[in-house]
Amino acid sequence: MHPLPLTTRPSSSSLPQRVLLVENSRAYMQVVAQAIEQQLELPVTVATTLAEARAELDSHDDWFMVLTGLVLADGDRDTVVDCFLRRGLPTVVVSGVYDEDLRVRMLRRQIIDFVLKSTPGSLDYIVWLVQRLERNRRISALVVDDSTSARMHASILLEMFGYRVVQADGGEAALAAIEADPTIRLAVVDQEMPGMQGIELTRRLRALRARDRVAVIGVSGRDDPGLVAHFLKNGANDFLRKPYSREEFFCRVSQNVDQLELIGSLQDLATRDFLTGLPNRRHFLEQAERLVPKLQEAGEPVAAAMIDIDHFKHINDSWGHETGDFALRAAAQAVSGHARRQDQIARFGGEEFCLLVPGLDEAELDAYFDTLRRRIEDLRVPVRGGELKMTVSIGVCPAESGDSLHRLLSEADRRLYLAKAGGRNQVVAAG
Template sequence: MTTILVVDDSKFFLSVLTSKLRSAGFQVIGAASIAEARTMLETRRDEIFMALLDLFLPDGPEGEVVDLAISHGVPSVVFTGNYSEDTRDRVLSKRVIDYVVKDDPSSLDYLTALVHRLEYNRSIRALIVDDATTARKYMADLLSLYQFQVIEASNGEEALQRLADTDGIRLVISDYHMPVMDGFQLIKNIRKTWRRDQVAVIGVSSSGSSTLSAKFIKSGANDFLNKPFLREEFFCRIAMNIDLLEQVDALKAAATTDYLTGIPNRRSFFERAQPLMAAAKRGQAEIAVGLIDLDHFKSINDSHGHEAGDIALAAVAQLLLAECRQTDLVARFGGEEFCVLAFNLEADKRDSYFERLRSRISDLRIDFAGNQLTLSASIGVSGNAELGLDGMLAEADFQLYRAKEEGRNRVCWLS
């Protein structure tokens, strides 16, 4: 769990912010003075991800707590009830991430969202493309402050190579005027491979042309910034674009993931199975499809309630993920039915593979409300890739029906 240090001498604000952060899934260390903050930083520095700091404290009326946190290498956000341009400039010159005025309840929401954003940023790689070393280093430094993993390139051609060689780049910030390949050409080349919802591209330029932003957007950019820019605007634009990527990712996950078990759903299974089936049809790999149906599952719901049934389904899903290989596909097809596509599984190992899955399900013990639930499963298997995916599923379904008819808790396939 991510740990946040909150320093504020107001017991009320410290309590409210701590409660809000904890309800959002964060662990909080509270301190009411510089002395307490120093103790926390010296004894628990390895736990602390970032700090939220009240600017004015009784034992540090000039914002000394900021210097203390930064001296320990802790990413910091300052909040205060007093705002002035001079104070803002002084605080931001100390390499804090942001400056928040706690003038109404919305500031708490902003702080919580900011912590979420910074935590998420740690998993994102950002690429800065600019032939001017000073400008490139400045933007790279700002992104590092915001916890991104930063990669640099001095022109468009170098940037494309970085994108090809590095996984996980979700953000590209590109200047317009560059040698070898300018910003417009870079973006057009990026869009040949990566869509707007896969990699966000923000154009930047100091040319001041009123039409430049439109040209960037038409070339495939998600956004545009004129140089020089305020660092707050820079961060807000970046956060907005990353938020959109995150929202699209969440929608995709919701569309392809079974809400109850967290494993792929039927739709995702068909999308991911097609290239594996194509390889099998070309003779590049052997393949098998198994339909798994839990026996007498209705009795669990009837005897113990649907909550018990849901827990049992989730347990079976996690068991299948653990027992199947990384190259296999595991999905919930609906109700108490699961499907496993075993890729590159030799025919002589098919029997033992699915028999092992059946045995593991039979060995499963699920504790619920003082009761120990047991399960068994019937499995129908097809290994004939010439039938295509639909044909294999139909054959597996027929074999599953056979397994049920022959007494359940067994594996059947066409010999």
Template sequence: MAALPQRVLIVENSRSYAGMLAEAMEERAGLPVVLARTMAEAETALAANPDIFLVLSGLVLPDAAQDAIIDRFAETGLPIVVVSSKYDEALRDRILGRSVVDYVIKSAPGHLEYLAWLAQRLDRNRRIAALVVDDSPSARLMVAELLSSYGFRVLLASSGEDGLRAVDQDPGIRLVITDHEMPGLTGVDLSAKLRERYARDRMAIIGVSGANKPELVARFLKNGANDFLHKPFSREEFFCRVSQNVDNLDLIGTLQDLATKDFLTGLSNRRHFFELAERRIDALHSAGRECAVATLDIDHFKKINDTWGHDGGDLALKSVARAMQAHMRAEDVVARFGGEEFVVLAGDLDADSSREHFEALRERIAALSVELPDGRTFSLTTSIGVCRLPASGTKVPMHTALNESDRMLYIAKAGGRNRVEMTASTSA
């Protein structure tokens, strides 16, 4: 997938405030910026920077009136956030009635933190697909336009049954907004069926209805919905509810990563490896397919730390992890076991292909050039021990396979390092 545009255009005539806003975007949101103090400079920036995905603009520019500013940026199709020096109710209503994401007051406490969060949220939204389910074409289009202005990839369905089919066909859908009053499958029914298939860490569901039925909120929530919106709702309420729910999805994902991933390399950790590998071995064994368990260790890692410091050691670990991720196939299980040791479970490998697969990995790592922040580089090698598991017979327990791959790793180390040693086959 091609990289998404990442730059934020800040249009602000105050040099000092523009600098503060740029710092918030770059340091708190992690997004690069381009600055403009006039509409003419903004036009030049838009032409020269096709990677702009968001516009943060003031309403006081020396060469454009307020409405002209909004109109011009609306033409770009980019999300627009207006940043104003004073609160004006009539102006706010007029702006939010246009294609503007938000209207933010400079004097509001914590507004820079809010703008940094908002930019991050709009950036992340572009990686999320949202499904709108409503039998009313006008209501469906209205919600779709709101979601599109917030950066979501939007899909539409005119019935609950079509909504289920859309979710089955597009695994990128993580947000569903469904009306309740629909023929056939109602919104509550759709919520229940979606929740049967997708857990709360995978999908957020927001129910919508214009009916004056207080009990409907509880019905939606009890049947799996995360939230509820009563029609008519304001643009701001809609954005707040949607953002809160996708933020929760991000938070759950972050907590899961903390529990299952190694903090330094991003690979699975030891505990998660056992969970994934046991299921994978069961599936391979049931299908009568061979597999291999490998233990990989960075050679002379202590010397790397002593020579290049612990930062150099961390860079070495990250480089090896990236090389392993690039080399392994999608169905392979890769983890960092701790220290300089990594493990792999790779399926569908006979004796010859196992050796070729892990020899190629060893060569890929040996060809790495690890670069330090000061520009110096160093290389490294690894030793790999491989335990092959048979396609038939009694299933070999994971701890037995790891002990055997560890024994082969010891042989590789004793044989001179930077080599692969492999069992012929291991039985239970």
């Protein structure tokens, strides 16, 4: 059995961004448009009639989704919804009047959601919904079910919500898909499958991807009270019982993906430097403490380097701390752009950066760090009335047999000060 890709998504940079807002109340339209533009930085185009909406749709080809009311001067409810669904646009209906029959009728169509605009928190919900749909387009979801019809049903719902969907008709195919595609962040796993049941698949999937990497939702049509706990104890994040409604499915999926993103944000706060976006000192030390012994056991060369921006206090005193921050970010981007995938980098504090570089002999180290030094020397940071130039001093320490990370960093730091004392804008890689 093999994973079955359902669709191919465009790259993130080519994804449409424009939101169309169709509403006869100009006051409400202005509030919604302003909230989306300010909070999500997505362009919003507004229309008060169906004719205006059609004209706008024809004038651009970068439409992402539509938010539409149902009370327009030139179209009844079905005509309004048909106009957007026929163009294949994700459509959210926003109504000013609660009517359960209307809500049920609309949700039988291929709309994303039906939102009552007069309820408390509806504006926040609309903004969240737009943001969720926009982010979904960068996420892959895996649907695992041996039933073709059940697999297609879940896949179509996920595609409607913007996800790129990969299907698998069994456990082995699902595990192969997870290993092959790092963009899979969500797996919907059926329990009743031949060969490998859903709980066993969930347990084996957890050996490949932790809870903070992939959310697993177990599903089953069996009326077994113990099944939910069994799924959760084996690594599932949530459970859905078949048959489920579209609204319940969307809420559960979105809640779990939101949770993954929240965990990712908290991890970034804990491991990344806020100003530069580079890994912070703590994260670097945790990673490097594990990496140095492994490289030495394997006989691989490794070196530590300390990098410091020359005369940084003068930059702050002459140009101000805001310009100093620009300089730090520019230097950080240069370091990040120069580093290879296997290199460990960090902002160590202040104007100081650190690198752990494996796999280079001493001659290659000299060339590697002198290229980085020149790259930073060539930077031109725009400032008021001109541009800022800067240089760095670099101390490099290749590891000897049995060296600890602490000794490598201490010696690299000592060589950095030798570079400073020797005139700055240079690399010192020998004692």
